[in-house]
Amino acid sequence: MARVYLVLALLLTAFWVYSIVDCALQPPTRHRGVSKPIWLLIVVLLPVVGGVLWFLIGRTRRSSAPRFQAPDDNPEFLGRISTVSDQDERIRRLEEELAALDSEADDPRDRGHVDPPSTDDDSGEQTRGGRS
Incomplete structure (x- = not known):
């Protein structure tokens, strides 16, 4: 039976420490009822009851935080x-x-434009370096 009490005391101590840390780390805007220092005093001076009160009454829910909207x-x-x-x-x-x-x-000046080959006779054929 002593083991059960020891485990229970360990769990209650862990809950107490967790509630103190949670109360201390929450921004002041997330405290309901009384101010943050008062909640810390309640949680520290009333070990288990203060933690329960903190989670039931003092702490606001996360659902009140703004949600993402498309x-x-x-x-x-x-x-x-x-x-x-x-x-x-x-x-x-x-x-x-x-x-x-x-x-x-x-603009042809910008591209280094070359004039097209010229035609020598009236037939419209282009002349190249040699005879046609």
């Missing part, structure tokens, strides 16, 4: 994205930049 379901995110007219303006500017780049690429 961007298309989050009104705050939807309000921050740009409007369609902003996107249309950006597309127009990008198209103008691309057209300017294309016109620069078509």
